[in-house]
Amino acid sequence: MTRSLMLLGALWLCACAGTTMSAVPKLPTLPERTPSVLHVGTGRAELTMPPGASTFGHALDSRVADGYWTRTYCRVFLFESARGATAQSERVAIIPCELSAISSLLQRKVAERVAALLHPSQIMLTAVHTHAAVGHYFGEGQYVGPVSTRRPGFDEALLEALADSIAHAIEAAHESLRPARLSWRHERDFYCFARNRSLDAYEQNGEAEPPLPSPLPPSAQHCDLSGRKDFRAIDPAIDVLRIDQVDPNHPGRTLGPIGSISLFAMHPTVLSSDNRLFGGDTTGMVNRHVERELRREWAGANPGLARCFDEPKPAGCERQPDPLHGVINTNEGDISPIWSRGDIDEAISFGQRLAEFVWKHHPAPGSGSPESVLDLRYLEDDVRGAKLHDRYGVQHETCTYPELGQGAAGGASDHPTTVAALPLFETDAPRRGRAEGCQGVKRPLLGPVSCLTRSDGAFPAILPLSVVQLDDTLLGFIPTEATVTAGRRITTRMMEVAARHASPATRPKRAVIAGLANSYIQYLATRGEYELQAYEGASTLYGPNENAYFADRMALLTRSLFAPRAERDPAQLGEARRLEFPVRGGRFDRLAEPTGDCVSRKHLRTCTLADGADAPRICMYFVDGGPGDVALRKGPWLRLVQDAQGAPPVRMCRSTGNLADGCDPRGYVDDRGHEFRTRVHDEVDGGYLWSTLFSPDAALWQELGDTRVRLEVGGPAKLHGSAFSRSALPCTCTPREAALCLDGEVVEPLDDLAPPKPRAECGD
Amino acid sequence: MGVLLLCGCSTGVGLAGNHVVHAPRVPSLGLQATSLVNLAVFSGPAISFGLDAQVLERLDHDGDGFSQWRLRTLIGVSQQPQPSEFFIGYEAFLAPALGRIYVSEARPLDLRGGLGVQLGAPIRLASPRPPWRSDDLAALSAYVVPWISGSWFYEDTLDVGAGLSLRLSLWTAVLP
Numbered sequence: 047m048t049r050s051l052m053l054l055g056a057l058w059l060c061a062c063a064g065t066t067m068s069a070v071p072k073l074p075t076l077p078e079r080t081p082s083v084l085h086v087g088t089g090r091a092e093l094t095m096p097p098g099a100s101t102f103g104h105a106l107d108s109r110v111a112d113g114y115w116t117r118t119y120c121r122v123f124l125f126e127s128a129r130g131a132t133a134q135s136e137r138v139a140i141i142p143c144e145l146s147a148i149s150s151l152l153q154r155k156v157a158e159r160v161a162a163l164l165h166p167s168q169i170m171l172t173a174v175h176t177h178a179a180v181g182h183y184f185g186e187g188q189y190v191g192p193v194s195t196r197r198p199g200f201d202e203a204l205l206e207a208l209a210d211s212i213a214h215a216i217e218a219a220h221e222s223l224r225p226a227r228l229s230w231r232h233e234r235d236f237y238c239f240a241r242n243r244s245l246d247a248y249e250q251n252g253e254a255e256p257p258l259p260s261p262l263p264p265s266a267q268h269c270d271l272s273g274r275k276d277f278r279a280i281d282p283a284i285d286v287l288r289i290d291q292v293d294p295n296h297p298g299r300t301l302g303p304i305g306s307i308s309l310f311a312m313h314p315t316v317l318s319s320d321n322r323l324f325g326g327d328t329t330g331m332v333n334r335h336v337e338r339e340l341r342r343e344w345a346g347a348n349p350g351l352a353r354c355f356d357e358p359k360p361a362g363c364e365r366q367p368d369p370l371h372g373v374i375n376t377n378e379g380d381i382s383p384i385w386s387r388g389d390i391d392e393a394i395s396f397g398q399r400l401a402e403f404v405w406k407h408h409p410a411p412g413s414g415s416p417e418s419v420l421d422l423r424y425l426e427d428d429v430r431g432a433k434l435h436d437r438y439g440v441q442h443e444t445c446t447y448p449e450l451g452q453g454a455a456g457g458a459s460d461h462p463t464t465v466a467a468l469p470l471f472e473t474d475a476p477r478r479g480r481a482e483g484c485q486g487v488k489r490p491l492l493g494p495v496s497c498l499t500r501s502d503g504a505f506p507a508i509l510p511l512s513v514v515q516l517d518d519t520l521l522g523f524i525p526t527e528a529t530v531t532a533g534r535r536i537t538t539r540m541m542e543v544a545a546r547h548a549s550p551a552t553r554p555k556r557a558v559i560a561g562l563a564n565s566y567i568q569y570l571a572t573r574g575e576y577e578l579q580a581y582e583g584a585s586t587l588y589g590p591n592e593n594a595y596f597a598d599r600m601a602l603l604t605r606s607l608f609a610p611r612a613e614r615d616p617a618q619l620g621e622a623r624r625l626e627f628p629v630r631g632g633r634f635d636r637l638a639e640p641t642g643d644c645v646s647r648k649h650l651r652t653c654t655l656a657d658g659a660d661a662p663r664i665c666m667y668f669v670d671g672g673p674g675d676v677a678l679r680k681g682p683w684l685r686l687v688q689d690a691q692g693a694p695p696v697r698m699c700r701s702t703g704n705l706a707d708g709c710d711p712r713g714y715v716d717d718r719g720h721e722f723r724t725r726v727h728d729e730v731d732g733g734y735l736w737s738t739l740f741s742p743d744a745a746l747w748q749e750l751g752d753t754r755v756r757l758e759v760g761g762p763a764k765l766h767g768s769a770f771s772r773s774a775l776p777c778t779c780t781p782r783e784a785a786l787c788l789d790g791e792v793v794e795p796l797d798d799l800a801p802p803k804p805r806a807e808c809g810d
Numbered sequence: 811m812g813v814l815l816l817c818g819c820s821t822g823v824g825l826a827g828n829h830v831v832h833a834p835r836v837p838s839l840g841l842q843a844t845s846l847v848n849l850a851v852f853s854g855p856a857i858s859f860g861l862d863a864q865v866l867e868r869l870d871h872d873g874d875g876f877s878q879w880r881l882r883t884l885i886g887v888s889q890q891p892q893p894s895e896f897f898i899g900y901e902a903f904l905a906p907a908l909g910r911i912y913v914s915e916a917r918p919l920d921l922r923g924g925l926g927v928q929l930g931a932p933i934r935l936a937s938p939r940p941p942w943r944s945d946d947l948a949a950l951s952a953y954v955v956p957w958i959s960g961s962w963f964y965e966d967t968l969d970v971g972a973g974l975s976l977r978l979s980l981w982t983a984v985l986p
Contacts, residue, residue: 196945
């Protein structure tokens with residue numbers, strides 16, 4: 047009896063305990079940094095989750111997903127010095143992810159898995175900030191608790207699934223390390239894609255009017271730049287890092303692109319909060335388009351190996367090439383895309399235009415130096431009550447506790463929340479009270495109840511900060527969304543320190559913020575913006591001195607990079623501290639589990655959506671297993687195949703119009719692209735009702751010609767829709783069928799859905 | 811208003827049966843009404859507090875004209891299952907109570923204070939729906955709630971009870 051009670055007590059204690067990630071001792075640092083040939087490897091981590099989990103980013107307005115539009119990925123770029131990889135500065139993994147934010151718990155879980163390859167201080171996970179990706183993986187209570195989404199909850203299985211996928215991608219990147227050349231291109235013409243959504247707050251900074259560029263760049267012709275201050279009050283910088291494989295025997299010769307990373311300041315959020323399809327929003331389009339162009343270039347540089355893109359991988363190919371493109375969001379805190387409708391079609395067209403811009407800003411292959419500097423400094427710092435010195439040497443302190451202000455409630459001005467309709471939470475600033483305590487003029491969001499959000503673990507308090515030098519550019523990795531001005535003040539300090547301490551040989555030309563990195567403490571506003579307590583200021587958790595804190599710490603890391611001194615550097619530099627998270631492990635069923643139920647898979651109908659789009663859209667609905675049972679998580683699950691023996695997959699050239707560019711050597715038309723919008727509906731007899739909307743653009747239809755094709759659903763046995771071609775489209779969808787495919791509306795019982803009928807009987 | 815914006819509310823009516831375990835032993839039956847405020851401030855079950863009122867008629871000795879009543883404050887946790895969850899939930903309350911209760915043969919009915927506990931199992935009446943069809947900002951749900959309770963009243967009176975409630979619950983967490 048006594049032992050039973052003791053066991054029960056121990057189990058209860060375990061259930062009540064949170065999650066602890068152990069400290070990891072620091073790696074040695076090198077006394078000197080010299081340029082060397084870098085080796086780079088890449089890996090792709092699939093993050094797409096089944097329906098039933100919630101999206102994350104719109105707080106209480108984040109809907110539960112019922113499907114996916116674009117698959118979401120992390121893309122691993124592993125950089126290693128050719129000298130070896132025992133010191134901290136000799137290896138770093140930069141991993142842009144199509145997620146809303148990164149949790150430090152996720153970063154540590156990944157680090158745990160790849161401990162033989164990387165120290166936590168060498169893992170830079172960043173989020174593009176799509177609000178259409180999954181949640182439920184944060185270790186802090188406020189990000190998984192009530193009001194975090196419409197279906198809150200921490201799901202350990204989902205967290206572990208994400209960490210497994212990213213870790214495998216890091217291992218793949220390690221196995222694919224090869225000599226590389228880095229080429230940067232830095233421009234300042236990122237206009238007419240984004241606008242400043244918090245102009246009132248921006249103007250509190252008292253800086254000069256945002257200038258009109260002279261001469262006007264081509265991008266500026268797409269909008270009224272001179273007439274709209276919000277279009278100019280942005281960060282017009284775009285930085286693109288291109289990574290090319292080099293011939294180890296002839297370092298001057300490049301062998302094709304390994305990948306590229308683009309950095310610019312803009313929320314990717316065209317899609318509104320009522321979106322229910324997982325996806326990468328506009329950055330999903332950018333990544334896909336640029337990767338297609340990288341594949342094209344790779345095939346052009348390696349014509350004999352283009353067949354290695356075939357699936358399955360042919361004999362004689364060591365690995366399947368997969369040049370990657372990742373987007374890192376910089377100081378985008380108050381910068382939103384210029385959007386109007388907020389639907390997927392607009393995200394596609396906007397993303398396509400942005401993708402073409404990013405691709406045009408890629409440096410020429412091999413244009414960089416054959417040798418590059420790789421170095422980094424990392425600090426996990428407790429932000430609570432942290433002392434800091436501003437640029438004038440005056441000491442300040444951050445707040446000892448985090449708090450959201452009332453201005454956070456209504457959401458950003460371009461995506462207001464549901465409660466913004468209430469007078470108490472309308473988005474017009476100011477929302478400030480009397481200056482009291484360390485939070486200054488901030489009025490607590492919940493009034494006296496806000497003390498509940500101050501407890502340990504409600505928000506992150508130990509912040510991972512890092513400065514990485516890659517060739518001539520400093521990347522400042524911070525766990526926040528800095529406004530344009532806040533980010534600029536940080537990078538200005540970094541460059542001032544670099545100018546003072548760096549030797550001419552290794553002095554960087556540029557410093558860029560890499561936001562939403564390794565943790566997430568919401569927004570970072572300047573002191574002036576903070577005083578207004580608009581959305582970004584109210585979401586600056588640790589008070590009005592937070593911007594100065596980040597500038598101070600990033601300056602410290604930059605100085606340590608160029609002039610390390612043991613007596614001045616913090617003792618914990620490079621350490622991964624012991625971290626405790628209050629969320630308890632457990633299954634909250636956000637990650638759909640396989641049921642193993644017997645399912646009668648069948649195709650029901652394929653029809654044509656006549657909704658006036660540029661090209662016909664094909665809707666197919668079918669019965670398949672539940673979200674946890676279908677083979678959705680590893681793409682492709684849906685694809686276009688030929689109506690022929692063996693149903694070979696359709697491959698398209700996707701020509702640019704310039705013959706010299708060649709074809710996309712992969713060219714498959716499947717759900718790894720952006721043409722499929724797939725969702726689950728309801729449980730029906732025999733399984734679950736699913737639909738997919740195939741929305742090719744006009745160019746793809748043109749290229750398809752009159753080839754007869756079918757839509758195919760993967761699984762233990764393939765499921766095929768009705769055959770169609772450009773000249774023999776399926777019958778027009780009924781209004782209910784159209785609603786099913788477009789909006790996911792609940793459909794009436796299965797018996798009411800028409801069986802397939804021949805074209806001659808359409809009666810359209 | 812700020813508190814109301816935080817929470818959902820539940821109201822229920824039902825039948826209650828109580829049995830005073832004392833000399834005299836008094837079985838009773840009556841009506842019950844409950845009103846709860848549910849604060850979903852933490853993950854998992856909501857913190858709930860509210861009031862429960864019962865009027866009871868003695869079942870033996872030709873009744874007592876509904877002379878008994880109990881008034882309890884309920885403070886505890888309540889997990890009222892959403893349409894995407896398993897249809898039976900749980901709740902547990904601490905219940906400071908005031909009651910007009912049978913305490914002895916000499917003074918059969920008297921006003922007494924006490925303390926008790928109540929355990930219940932809210933059973934959702936609505937059909938199950940998948941999570942993507944049940945993420946409303948606010949929703950009204952109906953539950954049947956069987957419950958049991960035990961209360962100790964000063965000086966030495968144990969009152970055990972059981973009942974069945976029909977409860978309407980407005981779930982909302984319109985917390986900015």
